[in-house]
Amino acid sequence: SSGNYNFTLTATAGYNTDLSGTATVDISIQAAQLQMYESDGSTVLGHSSAVTSGGWVLENSNDYNYALTSSNSLIPADQQTAAVAGDAALLKLGTTAGANSAAGGQFELVASGNLGLWQNADRTGAVTGTTNFSTTSPSTLYVEGKAVSASQGSDYVTLNWKTPGGITLQLDQVKYSVYAITGAENVPEGGAYTYAVQLPNGVTPGNAWSVTDPGDGIFAGTGPIQVQVSFDNTIAEVVSVQYSPATGFTGDWNVNAVEIQVSAGTVTPPTGKAVPPPPQTTFSAGGYVSVTAPDDITFSNSVTVTGPNGGWGVTQMNIGYMQEDTIVTEDGTYQDGTTLKSNLGGQTYTDWVNAGPWSNSALTPANPGQGVYVAFFQPTSNGQQVTLNHYDLPTLTVPATNKATGSPLLSTNLFDTFVRYVAAETNDTANDANNIYVGLAEANWQTNYQLATQNGKLTPTANQAITSSAAFSQLLPGLPITVTATSANTAAGGETWRQAGSPAQPGATPVPAASGSGGVTTLTATKLQPLDVLGSPIGFPPIGFGWGNWLAPAADGNLSGILSALAPAGFPTSLLGDWLWYV
Numbered sequence: 001s002s003g004n005y006n007f008t009l010t011a012t013a014g015y016n017t018d019l020s021g022t023a024t025v026d027i028s029i030q031a032a033q034l035q036m037y038e039s040d041g042s043t044v045l046g047h048s049s050a051v052t053s054g055g056w057v058l059e060n061s062n063d064y065n066y067a068l069t070s071s072n073s074l075i076p077a078d079q080q081t082a083a084v085a086g087d088a089a090l091l092k093l094g095t096t097a098g099a100n101s102a103a104g105g106q107f108e109l110v111a112s113g114n115l116g117l118w119q120n121a122d123r124t125g126a127v128t129g130t131t132n133f134s135t136t137s138p139s140t141l142y143v144e145g146k147a148v149s150a151s152q153g154s155d156y157v158t159l160n161w162k163t164p165g166g167i168t169l170q171l172d173q174v175k176y177s178v179y180a181i182t183g184a185e186n187v188p189e190g191g192a193y194t195y196a197v198q199l200p201n202g203v204t205p206g207n208a209w210s211v212t213d214p215g216d217g218i219f220a221g222t223g224p225i226q227v228q229v230s231f232d233n234t235i236a237e238v239v240s241v242q243y244s245p246a247t248g249f250t251g252d253w254n255v256n257a258v259e260i261q262v263s264a265g266t267v268t269p270p271t272g273k274a275v276p277p278p279p280q281t282t283f284s285a286g287g288y289v290s291v292t293a294p295d296d297i298t299f300s301n302s303v304t305v306t307g308p309n310g311g312w313g314v315t316q317m318n319i320g321y322m323q324e325d326t327i328v329t330e331d332g333t334y335q336d337g338t339t340l341k342s343n344l345g346g347q348t349y350t351d352w353v354n355a356g357p358w359s360n361s362a363l364t365p366a367n368p369g370q371g372v373y374v375a376f377f378q379p380t381s382n383g384q385q386v387t388l389n390h391y392d393l394p395t396l397t398v399p400a401t402n403k404a405t406g407s408p409l410l411s412t413n414l415f416d417t418f419v420r421y422v423a424a425e426t427n428d429t430a431n432d433a434n435n436i437y438v439g440l441a442e443a444n445w446q447t448n449y450q451l452a453t454q455n456g457k458l459t460p461t462a463n464q465a466i467t468s469s470a471a472f473s474q475l476l477p478g479l480p481i482t483v484t485a486t487s488a489n490t491a492a493g494g495e496t497w498r499q500a501g502s503p504a505q506p507g508a509t510p511v512p513a514a515s516g517s518g519g520v521t522t523l524t525a526t527k528l529q530p531l532d533v534l535g536s537p538i539g540f541p542p543i544g545f546g547w548g549n550w551l552a553p554a555a556d557g558n559l560s561g562i563l564s565a566l567a568p569a570g571f572p573t574s575l576l577g578d579w580l581w582y583v
Contacts, residue, residue, distance in 0.1 A: 030103040035094035038248035054175025057145040058251030060089040083122040088252040090142040098135035106132040116144035145178035149200040181253040184433035186313035188424035190478025191438040196226035208244040256313030264471040265301035274465035287400040291449040293465035296391040311382025320376030321359040323351040325488040332398040336407035340497040349488035414449035438478035
């Protein structure tokens with residue numbers, strides 16, 4: 001007692017015995033303590049608190065040093081076999097020197113099942129059952145959380161003294177609670193993502209979230225178990241999303257925020273009115289009139305991708321064009337005064353071909369459409385710059401006759417608005433992060449395919465079939481894009497038309513979109529035939545006698561060039577405007 005760890009016990013023959021003499025034994029005992037450090041690595045938690053309520057250690061599941069598998073997947077720190085530089089989840093633990101240098105023996109430290117012990121801060125030097133420590137000098141170790149504790153303080157580290165005689169005596173024990181943070185570790189700047197904490201059973205969470213970068217923020221009112229963090233800064237950086245389960249203990253969940261610079265780019269609409277169906281006086285019953293623009297609208301942007309620490313997070317991004325299509329009105333008015341309205345009117349759809357929701361994820365730098373069109377890419381290096389180029393040429397249809405009354409089409413009101421985005425997405429699946437699409441820049445454009453019957457034929461009433469902004473506008477912070485379950489093309493395939501009080505009439509049978517199209521149904525030409533005065537191909541029955549549908553051009557590239565290539569030899573180019581695709 002009182003710091004004296006060496007004792008001498010003397011045994012003397014007792015009263016009324018036949019024994020005589022004295023036996024003396026010297027006994028040395030050892031004393032030492034564990035020192036639990038708070039998260040700052042310098043403040044020692046009071047010993048009474050360490051052995052009762054204990055400390056808090058974050059589960060070591062963040063990829064703090066951006067280690068990747070051969071398939072570009074993240075490797076959590078607790079699954080890495082090499083040193084983990086900057087492992088922020090490990091918590092410092094010390095031992096005092098033994099109070100009795102003469103006692104000899106060695107110290108051992110034993111951790112419960114949800115904890116690991118390491119000799120170094122980079123997660124090297126694993127402490128196992130055969131790892132011993134000197135009793136004559138203090139030691140420093142690092143505690144790792146491997147799984148969330150069953151309850152507060154249910155995990156522990158024990159300090160034992162292994163005596164020279166082979167006896168193991170417990171000298172001290174401190175408690176730990178392991179908790180976990182989940183959320184995306186690689187995100188595009190401008191996005192907002194959900195982060196959550198998992199605590200031991202029975203622990204009441206506090207609203208104790210923070211971020212290390214003042215340019216980023218937490219949306220108020222979404223805690224305490226989970227919050228949304230907005231990455232609103234515009235530079236590549238590592239941001240720590242932090243949670244503090246108790247005073248003195250804070251866990252750092254590192255996030256690589258990737259900078260994606262998007263130029264204003266260009267938006268170039270075609271010049272000219274909508275392309276109506278051919279001149280005609282009658283329409284086949286059940287036929288459809290299709291209207292399009294004289295040429296494509298085109299988009300172009302330069303995109304540069306930069307990650308922190310020389311490119312962390314860059315290869316986890318997906319970047320490309322996305323588009324929203326709002327079908328403002330799709331109506332047809334007929335000669336008897338009736339009107340048919342599309343069931344798609346007033347609806348907004350994400351507009352894509354191939355694997356959505358990207359406008360066309362098949363058009364990549366390695367596989368450009370027509371040698372120039374790139375609508376999607378996955379960055380492969382830090383500082384990579386890619387030029388996005390894409391186009392669109394919507395085709396809208398309306399019934400040629402009102403089946404309910406048999407009356408021919410008199411005029412159309414076909415008007416759609418579009419928003420074209422340069423967007424980014426992370427590959428990280430944590431908390432559904434990979435289903436968040438962040439708009440970084442946007443361009444607005446619209447189609448005006450309104451037609452009216454003039455001198456017996458449908459004639460466009462707007463001077464421009466497509467109008468648009470001249471360039472893209474930056475979105476800071478980024479805009480979350482709502483993705484519809486059904487694409488605009490799929491919705492068009494189920495289009496119906498209805499007159500008030502009458503059954504719905506089916507829409508035109510959709511033609512599958514061709515690979516490389518601009519996000520609209522592309523019609524495939526079988527032949528071109530000159531038109532006679534009634535609007536039917538020469539040598540074929542007039543449309544009024546049941547001929548099939550005439551559809552306006554909806555093909556990739558320049559319309560006049562395609563028509564010229566398909567026209568019969570010697571056909572006057574001045575008459576090409578009277579030719580149409582026939583499908």
